[in-house]
Amino acid sequence: MATPLRIVEVDKLKTACSTCSLHELCLPAGLSANELKAMDRMIDIRRSLKRGDYVFRAGAALHALYAIRTGFMKSCVLHEDGREQVAGFHMMGDLIGMDAIGTGQHLCDAVVLEDSEVCEIPLKSLELLSREIPSLQQHFHRIMSREIARDYGVMLLLGSMRAEERLAVFLLNLSQRFAARGYSSTEFHLRMTREEIGSYLGLKLETVSRTLSQFQAQGLIAVQNKHLRILKIDSLRELVGQHGCRI
Amino acid sequence: MATPLRIVEVDKLKTACSTCSLHELCLPAGLSANELKAMDRMIDIRRSLKRGDYVFRAGAALHALYAIRTGFMKSCVLHEDGREQVAGFHMMGDLIGMDAIGTGQHLCDAVVLEDSEVCEIPLKSLELLSREIPSLQQHFHRIMSREIARDYGVMLLLGSMRAEERLAVFLLNLSQRFAARGYSSTEFHLRMTREEIGSYLGLKLETVSRTLSQFQAQGLIAVQNKHLRILKIDSLRELVGQHGCRI
DNA sequence: CCGCCGTTTTGATCTGGGTCAAAACGGCGG
DNA sequence: CCGCCGTTTTGACCCAGATCAAAACGGCGG
Numbered sequence: 001m002a003t004p005l006r007i008v009e010v011d012k013l014k015t016a017c018s019t020c021s022l023h024e025l026c027l028p029a030g031l032s033a034n035e036l037k038a039m040d041r042m043i044d045i046r047r048s049l050k051r052g053d054y055v056f057r058a059g060a061a062l063h064a065l066y067a068i069r070t071g072f073m074k075s076c077v078l079h080e081d082g083r084e085q086v087a088g089f090h091m092m093g094d095l096i097g098m099d100a101i102g103t104g105q106h107l108c109d110a111v112v113l114e115d116s117e118v119c120e121i122p123l124k125s126l127e128l129l130s131r132e133i134p135s136l137q138q139h140f141h142r143i144m145s146r147e148i149a150r151d152y153g154v155m156l157l158l159g160s161m162r163a164e165e166r167l168a169v170f171l172l173n174l175s176q177r178f179a180a181r182g183y184s185s186t187e188f189h190l191r192m193t194r195e196e197i198g199s200y201l202g203l204k205l206e207t208v209s210r211t212l213s214q215f216q217a218q219g220l221i222a223v224q225n226k227h228l229r230i231l232k233i234d235s236l237r238e239l240v241g242q243h244g245c246r247i
Numbered sequence: 248m249a250t251p252l253r254i255v256e257v258d259k260l261k262t263a264c265s266t267c268s269l270h271e272l273c274l275p276a277g278l279s280a281n282e283l284k285a286m287d288r289m290i291d292i293r294r295s296l297k298r299g300d301y302v303f304r305a306g307a308a309l310h311a312l313y314a315i316r317t318g319f320m321k322s323c324v325l326h327e328d329g330r331e332q333v334a335g336f337h338m339m340g341d342l343i344g345m346d347a348i349g350t351g352q353h354l355c356d357a358v359v360l361e362d363s364e365v366c367e368i369p370l371k372s373l374e375l376l377s378r379e380i381p382s383l384q385q386h387f388h389r390i391m392s393r394e395i396a397r398d399y400g401v402m403l404l405l406g407s408m409r410a411e412e413r414l415a416v417f418l419l420n421l422s423q424r425f426a427a428r429g430y431s432s433t434e435f436h437l438r439m440t441r442e443e444i445g446s447y448l449g450l451k452l453e454t455v456s457r458t459l460s461q462f463q464a465q466g467l468i469a470v471q472n473k474h475l476r477i478l479k480i481d482s483l484r485e486l487v488g489q490h491g492c493r494i
Numbered sequence: 495c496c497g498c499c500g501t502t503t504t505g506a507t508c509t510g511g512g513t514c515a516a517a518a519c520g521g522c523g524g
Numbered sequence: 525c526c527g528c529c530g531t532t533t534t535g536a537c538c539c540a541g542a543t544c545a546a547a548a549c550g551g552c553g554g
Binding site for chain 3: 440441442452453456457459460472
């Protein structure tokens with residue numbers, strides 16, 4: 001919170017979607033070889049970011065959307081009094097910055113939690129290209145829609161789940177996203193602090209800590225500091241299912 | 248909750264964006280006369296809906312997006328156990344159904360709270376036309392983005408505001424939306440029950456009722472049943488500002 | 495016009511999670 | 525390798541809002 005945060009450092013590097021291992025997960029998913037080349041021409045800046053950097057800040061003008069190549073970040077909306085509400089955690093393959101298209105101004109900070117690389121996608125170019133490539137257009141719409149769907153899930157969580165359910169949903173979501181990226185679904189590092197988890201889930205850090213300890217005592221997980229292992233994923237699912245949701 | 252809900256009744260009526268009084272608020276905002284005519288060809292079904300009807304239901308396949316011509320509705324995601332979480336309230340000029348583009352399936356119910364008319368916008372046609380009309384493409388993107396931005400606001404509300412702040416935000420938001428549609432910003436009918444307000448705000452209906460009574464006792468508003476008058480809008484704004492947010 | 499049923503209000507009491515406090519941990523810079 | 529500072533854990537206590545209960549209201553169908 002009180003750590004000094006550097007303004008983003010720009011390393012202009014040539015990027016190529018066509019050679020990127022994420023291109024089946026990221027924006028160009030499903031494009032032909034030729035279409036990928038067109039994407040390559042559009043995305044020509046890659047930025048390297050260090051922990052604590054901002055990708056963009058609330059209030060700043062929208063320059064581009066950002067596709068995450070590697071790393072981990074959070075986006076958070078800020079209270080006037082300095083408190084923050086984490087609106088999401090983002091990892092490789094995710095596209096961020098879409099909140100700014102409506103007004104031309106970002107409404108949240110995007111803060112790097114683990115050294116990252118992002119590809120800059122100028123909105124104008126994306127619009128231009130998606131007029132020419134229907135499957136890109138469709139995929140972009142799907143990505144925005146999925147963000148809306150995710151947000152509905154978070155509302156459900158914040159609006160009507162108890163602390164244990166929230167934590168279980170959070171862990172299952174991380175697990176599933178790591179799995180989709182080829183990592184272990186049962187063992188991973190939490191890149192964020194208990195306070196950031198709490199902010200995301202509408203809980204205080206003490207409650208997050210206590211609930212994790214409780215899950216550990218119940219044999220559902222093993223945590224030590226940021227290292228987490230899911231031992232009984234089905235029990236976690238049941239925990240959510242009991243008073244859970246259908247999404 | 249236990250009221251029997253009819254499956255939507257379809258009245259196929261010819262619609263024309265070019266003659267619709269909402270076209271500066273709705274999807275075709277900013278289009279030329281010729282472009283409006285193209286929109287007219289795309290939207291050829293208008294549906295009349297009665298209180299209690301569903302525009303679409305969670306799990307149903309996406310057929311079209313719906314632009315609200317008149318009326319009022321809520322969208323809600325459902326728990327397995329039957330409880331519901333209201334994700335939003337929608338009124339004329341709003342576009343609903345965008346949550347379904349990602350998966351092709353709706354993930355919430357859209358329930359009519361006040362007799363309504365909606366225009367069906369087939370997604371395929373919208374995609375086709377927005378490839379031809381850049382300003383339509385841009386406006387559609389802005390609308391999706393604004394939905395994301397709205398969702399972030401709701402997360403902030405649910406994640407870190409107290410009951411009074413939540414209610415104040417809710418009333419101010421309704422006020423502002425009615426004003427944008429040419430209605431009074433200080434006097435309007437609440438189309439939803441206390442329970443639905445509570446669900447949206449992550450509160451119980453008793454808390455909503457108590458907090459409204461409290462606002463009334465403080466002279467901030469006058470409520471009788473569903474009729475609401477805002478007496479001191481600035482005091483409401485302050486209430487939010489104190490521990491409030493910057494969006 | 496009456497009766498019924500869903501909605502709203504208000505009161506009394508309870509509790510999940512917040513708050514305050516302090517100790518233990520752990521990673522990084524020197 | 526040590527010391528420091530941010531993070532995490534755990535305990536004790538508190539309170540905003542939930543829950544339970546019941547009365548008042550109001551609109552609609554007969």
